[in-house]
Amino acid sequence: MTSILNLQNIITIIVAIVAAPIIGGFLSGVDRIISARMQNRYGPPILQPFYDFFKLLGKERITVNQTQMVYVLGHLFFSIVCIVMLVLKQDLLMIIFVLAFSSVSLIMGAMSVRSPYSKIGAQRELIQMMAYEPVLLLMVVGIYMTNKSFMISSIFENDRPLLFTLPLVFLTFIYVLTIKLRKSPFDFSTSHHGHQELIKGLTTEFSGPQLAIIELTHWYDLVLLLSLISLFFAKPIWVGIIIALVCYFLEMLIDNISARITWKLMLKLTWVIGIGAAMTNIIWLYLK
Amino acid sequence: MELKLLAVAILLPAVSAILCYIFRKAPVRNIIVVVTALIMFAVAGEFVKLLFDNGGKITIELRDFAAMSTELVIKILDFLLFIYFIFIGVRLKKPLIVGLTFLQLIPLLIFEILIRPKEVEQAFIIDYLSLIMILLVSIIGPIITIFAIGYMKEHEHHLHLKKSKQPRFFVILFVFLGSMNALVMTNNLMWLYFFWEVTTLCSFLLISHDGNKESVKNATRALLLNMLGGVGFILGIIIIYKVKETLALDQIARVESLADFGTIFPIGIGLLCFAGFTKSAQFPFQSWLLGAMVAPTPVSALLHSSTMVKAGVYLIVRLAPAYYGTTLGKVIAIVGGFTFLAGSAIAISQSNGKRVLAYSTIANLGLIVCCAGLGNPVALGAAILLIIFHAVSKGLLFLCVGTIEQGIGSRDIEDMQGLMKRMPFTAVITVIGMISMLLPPFGVLISKWLAIEASVERSPVVLILTILGSAFTVVFWAKWIGIILTMSYKTKIQGEKLSLSIRTALSILFIAVLACSVSVAPIFNKLILPHIINLQIVGDQYIEGINGGLWINGGVVGGFGIVYLFAVVFIVMLLVPIFMNKAKPETMKTPYLCGENTSDTRGIEFISPGDKIDHVIVRNYYLSGVFGESNLTLWTNLIAGAIILIMFGVVI
Amino acid sequence: MGIIEKSRKKSPWIIHYDCTSCNGCDIETLACLTPMYDVERFGIVNVGNPKHADVLVVTGSVNKKNVRVLKNIYDQMPDPKAVVAVGACACTGGVFKECYNIIGGVENVLPVDVYVPGCCPRPEAIMDGIVMALEKMNEKAKVKKK
Numbered sequence A: 001m002t003s004i005l006n007l008q009n010i011i012t013i014i015v016a017i018v019a020a021p022i023i024g025g026f027l028s029g030v031d032r033i034i035s036a037r038m039q040n041r042y043g044p045p046i047l048q049p050f051y052d053f054f055k056l057l058g059k060e061r062i063t064v065n066q067t068q069m070v071y072v073l074g075h076l077f078f079s080i081v082c083i084v085m086l087v088l089k090q091d092l093l094m095i096i097f098v099l100a101f102s103s104v105s106l107i108m109g110a111m112s113v114r115s116p117y118s119k120i121g122a123q124r125e126l127i128q129m130m131a132y133e134p135v136l137l138l139m140v141v142g143i144y145m146t147n148k149s150f151m152i153s154s155i156f157e158n159d160r161p162l163l164f165t166l167p168l169v170f171l172t173f174i175y176v177l178t179i180k181l182r183k184s185p186f187d188f189s190t191s192h193h194g195h196q197e198l199i200k201g202l203t204t205e206f207s208g209p210q211l212a213i214i215e216l217t218h219w220y221d222l223v224l225l226l227s228l229i230s231l232f233f234a235k236p237i238w239v240g241i242i243i244a245l246v247c248y249f250l251e252m253l254i255d256n257i258s259a260r261i262t263w264k265l266m267l268k269l270t271w272v273i274g275i276g277a278a279m280t281n282i283i284w285l286y287l288k
Numbered sequence B: 001m002e003l004k005l006l007a008v009a010i011l012l013p014a015v016s017a018i019l020c021y022i023f024r025k026a027p028v029r030n031i032i033v034v035v036t037a038l039i040m041f042a043v044a045g046e047f048v049k050l051l052f053d054n055g056g057k058i059t060i061e062l063r064d065f066a067a068m069s070t071e072l073v074i075k076i077l078d079f080l081l082f083i084y085f086i087f088i089g090v091r092l093k094k095p096l097i098v099g100l101t102f103l104q105l106i107p108l109l110i111f112e113i114l115i116r117p118k119e120v121e122q123a124f125i126i127d128y129l130s131l132i133m134i135l136l137v138s139i140i141g142p143i144i145t146i147f148a149i150g151y152m153k154e155h156e157h158h159l160h161l162k163k164s165k166q167p168r169f170f171v172i173l174f175v176f177l178g179s180m181n182a183l184v185m186t187n188n189l190m191w192l193y194f195f196w197e198v199t200t201l202c203s204f205l206l207i208s209h210d211g212n213k214e215s216v217k218n219a220t221r222a223l224l225l226n227m228l229g230g231v232g233f234i235l236g237i238i239i240i241y242k243v244k245e246t247l248a249l250d251q252i253a254r255v256e257s258l259a260d261f262g263t264i265f266p267i268g269i270g271l272l273c274f275a276g277f278t279k280s281a282q283f284p285f286q287s288w289l290l291g292a293m294v295a296p297t298p299v300s301a302l303l304h305s306s307t308m309v310k311a312g313v314y315l316i317v318r319l320a321p322a323y324y325g326t327t328l329g330k331v332i333a334i335v336g337g338f339t340f341l342a343g344s345a346i347a348i349s350q351s352n353g354k355r356v357l358a359y360s361t362i363a364n365l366g367l368i369v370c371c372a373g374l375g376n377p378v379a380l381g382a383a384i385l386l387i388i389f390h391a392v393s394k395g396l397l398f399l400c401v402g403t404i405e406q407g408i409g410s411r412d413i414e415d416m417q418g419l420m421k422r423m424p425f426t427a428v429i430t431v432i433g434m435i436s437m438l439l440p441p442f443g444v445l446i447s448k449w450l451a452i453e454a455s456v457e458r459s460p461v462v463l464i465l466t467i468l469g470s471a472f473t474v475v476f477w478a479k480w481i482g483i484i485l486t487m488s489y490k491t492k493i494q495g496e497k498l499s500l501s502i503r504t505a506l507s508i509l510f511i512a513v514l515a516c517s518v519s520v521a522p523i524f525n526k527l528i529l530p531h532i533i534n535l536q537i538v539g540d541q542y543i544e545g546i547n548g549g550l551w552i553n554g555g556v557v558g559g560f561g562i563v564y565l566f567a568v569v570f571i572v573m574l575l576v577p578i579f580m581n582k583a584k585p586e587t588m589k590t591p592y593l594c595g596e597n598t599s600d601t602r603g604i605e606f607i608s609p610g611d612k613i614d615h616v617i618v619r620n621y622y623l624s625g626v627f628g629e630s631n632l633t634l635w636t637n638l639i640a641g642a643i644i645l646i647m648f649g650v651v652i
Numbered sequence C: 001m002g003i004i005e006k007s008r009k010k011s012p013w014i015i016h017y018d019c020t021s022c023n024g025c026d027i028e029t030l031a032c033l034t035p036m037y038d039v040e041r042f043g044i045v046n047v048g049n050p051k052h053a054d055v056l057v058v059t060g061s062v063n064k065k066n067v068r069v070l071k072n073i074y075d076q077m078p079d080p081k082a083v084v085a086v087g088a089c090a091c092t093g094g095v096f097k098e099c100y101n102i103i104g105g106v107e108n109v110l111p112v113d114v115y116v117p118g119c120c121p122r123p124e125a126i127m128d129g130i131v132m133a134l135e136k137m138n139e140k141a142k143v144k145k146k
């Protein structure tokens, strides 16, 4: 642990910081095409997310108060910190906490303006956090139970894929992924293209470059969450990546076939089913 | 040398108290307060130096005359204290108080007269845990008293008192600090019990300070609950003495005591922990701490951060080695974990700022108790870290809310919108104080993280309690921060008028919060790690501070080392927008109100149907249907009560 | 052409505001989003929020009551932005022109970039209009820079 910053690590960090948004952007491009096809449409070009991003960068910088940019940057930076911690194979529990920081930063930004839409969006996002946070933490705990370590590096040392010991945790993780990615039926704090909820909920008052940064962060988060999925099958890693992509496809499918539910129902479902299933899994690991 | 220092630490506040009582003029009192504060800082510093020179343990033996006389004085004072309690009970016409006093007095008399306990030779032992507590008491305590100078002036101004009650107030504050200092240093359980009761009395007097109906009622509740704990305490002492034949805390609270678990010894420990629960307001005893909110802010700050409630957890943490790994320990962990969960959940539904803080205190104390109950080196480390960080942050937050309350005349969270404009200095400090309670890299989160990492191995029940609780904490803090940060574009920031004492107190504590978080690794290595090593608890995991972060088993199991990275990110996050705005300012737009904006640029007004101009009002979600105090309190109290019964069932 | 100019042409987000339309034009506008016409092929997305939008699509003539809202929405859009008037009413006031409450076409209130005539215009024409507005948007951005 003493020499985290050697040359090799620095190169990995740089590669990760550059590559993650590119991958994330492509994935959301694919998402939009596949969603379009599911709706019997042709869909945008695969580079569409990048077009959107650069267009937003080129727009006028407008703002409601002068502090918004700070929160947006916090949102971005802490997601990047997560990615960095991931490629350095650091403590998984801390990654989840830092990820929460990144979300809280955006929520602060949305709450800092006097706009009813973004404020309510922020409140709903908080409720979403309250729902998925315990499940994410339980996932980490499950991983600890298997490997006796919180470090991601330990996952790579273990030959047996986590999926075999943590099937239920894996399923709940996919479940909260829908919340975390704000996909339907859980897209009530803000919604993706073609949908509207509370105008644009959380992101109503962010525009131009700010929105571009939020989009960028979304790509980072996407990559981070998908790599967490692939950790369940870390050896060989390509199987994990395929599983992650399949899960992502599943997310799109769910997004397109379900209608938005209320936050109360979500809270109940997540706590009863999500925490229940994850806890079941963890308790049987205890007893083993 | 040691003895002198000890005497100063305990008696100086008492002397200052007397001085405050004699010299009733405000300027003189202010000087006394400041000078006492400075001396207390110095004494704390001396203790640090002394402890490190002596290799981590200072033992002070009182011999012959000194021992005899101290013992006698404490005994006499003890009885006087009980007589005063009876007096209070009679005056308030509360037979329960009198009854509880007799319940303590009779066992005490039986114990002193019939059993005649052996004296403890090493009357005072100061180790790292005591040192940490001394530092908290003698640094945060005086800062709060300094704050009180400015605050009480305003406070009495609001109340339109004819005769100032300030002398009395400061007298009690100082007695409180002195007895806290003594409480954490003494090695004699009987003496600990005495100081314990003194803090109970002080808290009663302070809570009822304003003298109106509500404050007297709440103070009585505090007194009753704490005396209930006192009854547990004295019974616990007797039982423990029966088994151990000693009253020396260092003999009782150590790993070897585990051998006595076949006897009635665990009941004694359980009773002491029960006393600790009442003192640190664990569910179902939380109501007194919530009621304590009626007192002037310095009192609540003091009760919540470094004194009173910390005495309870101090005792529980101190005893931790004696029940480590037993079922008793596990149940204690569940009591704490449950309090953490319930406190955080109810806090979500509160819109009164002080109550949110109170529930958060209860929750954090729960987490400390929970960690102590788990008792392995990692968990104990987390518990002690949390004692430190919580004391500093919570002390700061209470002072902030008090200042805000005086500034805007309300403690309702919803009224704090636009605080950035009205009280920028306080608002910034408050927000950072709150962030230090919930986000990395600040200490409270680090201890929460350690708590989860520690409970994984040991108990799935505790695990789920801490995880859910930790998710709830984020919600109520984030809501509050969001309200405070709400602002319009380039509003005219008005300077706020704060008295020098308030400003100093806030700044010092603010710096302390930042300093503690940045230097979490050295603090851990220098103060907490040696304590845990001295306890000789066996555990296969240990924490160590390396490179400014904390690592479990040197990074094999887990760790966190990017404290500095966070600092850099924070600075970049603030500087980039500032420079971007310097280069080319952003264009201001009003918030989106469906196009019905008026000419008002703040975005508060909109045109409603019928061309009326209305105000936009957005309130936070309080989810009171789910987390409402009235829904939850009864059930949580029942469950918590059941858990405590289970605790005693287990040991019997 | 820089990457931003290119992206601008590839990703117009529209906000659709219905002034005093008879709803005929609205239905045609929304028809563009359906699988039949699928404007997302061109990256066109209907966002409900002026702060995210590039193109303001107005249907119907402006009346005295909603002119305030129309102006507010236009003001809240970040530059560069364009206005497309869809339908005869939006272009000139159309059949409602002589009504007591009508101000007239959108041009009386906002600088309109593209007029899409018709009562109601076909979805193809609307799409064509939006794409034409993009060219103008880039020009406007260039002028503003100078």
Ligand code: SF4
Pocket: C020, C021, C022, C023, C024, C025, C026, C059, C060, C086, C087, C088, C089, C090, C094, C095, C118, C119, C120, C121
């Ligand atoms: S142009 Fe024709 S279809 Fe369109 S709003 Fe006017 S009347 Fe209706």
